Amino acid sequence: MSTPGAGEGPAGGAGPSTVTASGTAYPGARGRPAWPGVVGLVARLVLGGVLVVAGTIKIVDITGSVQSVLAYQLFSYDVARFVGTMLPVVEIAAGLLLVTGLLTRAAAVAGSLLMAVFIVGIVSAWARGLTIDCGCFGTGGPVDPEDTRYLSEILRDVGLLALGAWLVVRPRTPLSLDALLTKGR
Amino acid sequence: MPRPPAPEVKQVSRGGPPLALIGGVVVLLVVLIGVLVWAATRGGGLDATGSSSTLPDGGGVSVGPGVDADVAQVRIYEDFQCPWCGRLENSVGDQLTEKAEAGEVNLTFQIMSFLDGSLGNDSSTRAANAALCADDAGVFVPFHASVYANMGQEGQGYTDEQFVQWAQDAGLAGGELETFQQCVADDTHADYVEAMQERANRDGVTGTPTMVVNGTTIGNEEMSRLMQDPGALDSILEAHS
Structure with a gap:
């Protein structure tokens, strides 16, 4: 259990005596606001929610999902088909795990890696001057040059990557299945 | 000097998640991944029939x-x-x-x-x-x-x-x-x-x-x-x- 900054109050370990009824593992939860716990919970719900929504949009239109991978002009059709098919599966699975707080650290690693890959993809498209819409939310594809929003999309994904990184470092959050399963341990 | 028994150990085994819960979670995960892969791999073929002047294989x-x-x-x-x-x-x-x-x-x-x-x-x-x-x-x-x-x-x-x-x-x-x-x-x-x-x-x-x-x-x-x-x-x- 790596809890950097352990001992600085709320972030401490979770002994049995500190487990509250709601399953939160933060000793400081009673009375004082356990802000790292709240940040973790918000990070889980935001990153998880975004992944579930993005994956759902793709999985109901796999052909469109494959098209948006192709639009990056990085892969052949067969590779793009595989990526476009498996991307929503990974997104939804990682997203649901994050929302429910099950296997939080592993799901956060997956979510962060996805964001890192998206950022690299968008930067590469930008650098090559491709007039492409990022396929992060459902179908991307070529758009009019004035409509490309590289910077805002990169910033959004950087923000989501930061949430993922927070959860990799502090995977223990309130209202999570992880807390329920490790209750009393 | 007999040491007192460690009641906490017992508490842990009783307070931990039952095997059924762990099993349930694992089954849920497998089902989730299975359903997602199924959803993602269906379709994508070219064999649909079109209208009167369409070409086969989605050819327009x-x-x-x-x-x-x-x-x-x-x-x-x-x-x-x-x-x-x-x-x-x-x-x-x-x-x-x-x-x-x-x-x-x-x-x-x-x-x-x-x-x-x-x-x-x-x-x-x-x-x-x-x-x-x-x-x-x-x-x-x-x-x-x-x-x-x-x-x-x-x-x-x-x-x-x-x-x-x-x-x-x-x-x-x-x-x-x-x-x-x-x-x-x-x-x-x-x-x-x-x-x-x-x-x-x-x-x-x-x-x-x-x-x-x-x-x-x-x-x-x-x-x-x-x-x-x-x-x-x-x-x-x-x-x-």
Whole structure:
């Protein structure tokens, strides 16, 4: 259990005596606001929610999902088909795990890696001057040059990557299945 | 000195999650992944049946003497919500369809629907379906022109009422119009519309409009000439014949 900054109050370990009824593992939860716990919970719900929504949009239109991978002009059709098919599966699975707080650290690693890959993809498209819409939310594809929003999309994904990184470092959050399963341990 | 028993150990084994819960979670995870993989891998084929003038394998709508005829073969990859496709259609669309109907060239429309995703609506798919419904009624060419002629701001989309109006403008009435309306309402050609997008994916086409003459993709410079100057069509067709 790596809890950097352990001992600085709320972030401490979770002994049995500190487990509250709601399953939160933060000793400081009673009375004082356990802000790292709240940040973790918000990070889980935001990153998880975004992944579930993005994956759902793709999985109901796999052909469109494959098209948006192709639009990056990085892969052949067969590779793009595989990526476009498996991307929503990974997104939804990682997203649901994050929302429910099950296997939080592993799901956060997956979510962060996805964001890192998206950022690299968008930067590469930008650098090559491709007039492409990022396929992060459902179908991307070529758009009019004035409509490309590289910077805002990169910033959004950087923000989501930061949430993922927070959860990799502090995977223990309130209202999570992880807390329920490790209750009393 | 006997040490007192450690009650905490007992507490842990009693307070930990029961095996059934762990098993349940594992089963849920496996089912989740299984369902997702199933959902992601279904479809994506080319075997859908289209309307009366469509080519097999999602190959699009053919107008003119046919893909085997010994004339210039023009393929246009387009999306009904793509503004530049509208520019191309409004510039050289009439000439191209006239040439096709006169048997001088064969024109194939590969109607894609990928812009639905970036625009957050379903108008590309619905317009593509409606165009196939129009093809069943024998009015694909005028319907196709009407869609682009009435294109609004990007993202505004199309309504079913507009489709019906354009079918009427193309001369459909009575029973034919009712059949068209039903075809639009039922999204009858949805599978073929997806097959057309899939075929475009396999052809590696990632931008619209893309125009291919006798197997040669027309470059950006020639495309912008076509969009600006209807008179450029003949020389560009000639150059690639």
